[in-house]
Amino acid sequence: MTRRPTAWHTATVVDVRPETPTAKRLYLDVPTWPGNDAGAHLDLRLTAPDGYQASRSYSIASSGDGTRVVLAVDEVPDGEVSPFLVHDLRVGDEIEVHGPLGAFFVWTPPTDDDPRPVQLIAGGSGVVPLYAMAQAHAVAGDASEFRLLYSVRTPDDVFFRDEIAALAESRAVDLDLVFTRSSPPEASVPPARLTAERLRDAVVPAAHNPRVYVCGPTPFVEAVSRWLLDAGHRPGDIRTERFGGS
Numbered sequence: 001m002t003r004r005p006t007a008w009h010t011a012t013v014v015d016v017r018p019e020t021p022t023a024k025r026l027y028l029d030v031p032t033w034p035g036n037d038a039g040a041h042l043d044l045r046l047t048a049p050d051g052y053q054a055s056r057s058y059s060i061a062s063s064g065d066g067t068r069v070v071l072a073v074d075e076v077p078d079g080e081v082s083p084f085l086v087h088d089l090r091v092g093d094e095i096e097v098h099g100p101l102g103a104f105f106v107w108t109p110p111t112d113d114d115p116r117p118v119q120l121i122a123g124g125s126g127v128v129p130l131y132a133m134a135q136a137h138a139v140a141g142d143a144s145e146f147r148l149l150y151s152v153r154t155p156d157d158v159f160f161r162d163e164i165a166a167l168a169e170s171r172a173v174d175l176d177l178v179f180t181r182s183s184p185p186e187a188s189v190p191p192a193r194l195t196a197e198r199l200r201d202a203v204v205p206a207a208h209n210p211r212v213y214v215c216g217p218t219p220f221v222e223a224v225s226r227w228l229l230d231a232g233h234r235p236g237d238i239r240t241e242r243f244g245g246s
């Protein structure tokens with residue numbers, strides 16, 4: 001973990017791209033950004049012309065010392081902030097961001113000679129900080145075993161689809177996608193929700209002493225954490241980040 005000062009910063013939107021049918025990827029230029037470790041998040045604040053303010057947390061898909069910050073925001077229907085970010089934010093707009101935050105839920109390359117395996121478990125947009133960790137692992141040329149178990153509704157809903165496919169192809173990450181509503185034609189199993197049994201078969205066994213990072217909607221994170229404990233993983237080895245929802 002790198003100690004970095006936390007403050008409010010002015011961010012300029014420099015690009016907005018479709019991420020999934022319901023999400024956008026936002027590229028921000030933040031000249032005063034101190035950099036961030038992989039897995040960190042920030043608080044984003046919007047101010048209306050009448051002075052009304054609303055802020056929400058978003059994971060950072062990028063990491064390192066640069067001043068370019070990448071987010072991926074999924075629209076929560078009827079939400080206050082995410083529909084604005086997905087539909088109304090434009091290149092050139094300025095917003096405020098506070099961070100980097102979340103020193104507990106970060107991954108940095110191990111400094112010892114005996115790197116522990118890393119198991120990443122994502123539900124939906126919860127893959128954002130885990131993608132940052134997988135990417136940082138690849139960029140660092142880190143030799144640790146990295147596995148990503150990613151539960152997502154349909155193939156179109158996969159965040160960072162091309163980037164994650166490239167990480168899997170280069171064997172930087174062992175990828176296991178679980179489709180809950182519809183699978184690609186070539187899939188060998190029909191769509192189904194993640195279960196305790198499926199999880200136990202897919203993850204690095206507890207006996208191999210992995211560090212486990214779990215991120216997604218609150219009910220997903222709570223179910224997965226329970227299953228991991230039942231499978232023998234130690235509480236201190238499981239790090240979680242809850243995105244909300246019930």
Ligand SMILES: Cc1cc2nc3c(=O)[nH]c(=O)nc-3n(C[C@H](O)[C@H](O)[C@H](O)COP(=O)(O)OP(=O)(O)OC[C@H]3O[C@@H](n4cnc5c(N)ncnc54)[C@H](O)[C@@H]3O)c2cc1C
Nearest residue numbers: 056057058059072073074076079080081082128243244245
């Ligand atoms: C540390 C952290 C990191 C996060 N990172 C991301 C990220 O990278 N990408 C991303 O898209 N979101 C992320 N979130 C969720 C984000 O902060 C907001 O909660 C989300 O965008 C909804 O905000 P809203 O104002 O549109 O909805 P609100 O107006 O706050 O809520 C509207 C309704 O939706 C429910 N709700 C709120 N959040 C969720 C949710 N995530 N899923 C389902 N229902 C919800 C509420 O309970 C409420 O009923 C993160 C949350 C946390 C705590």
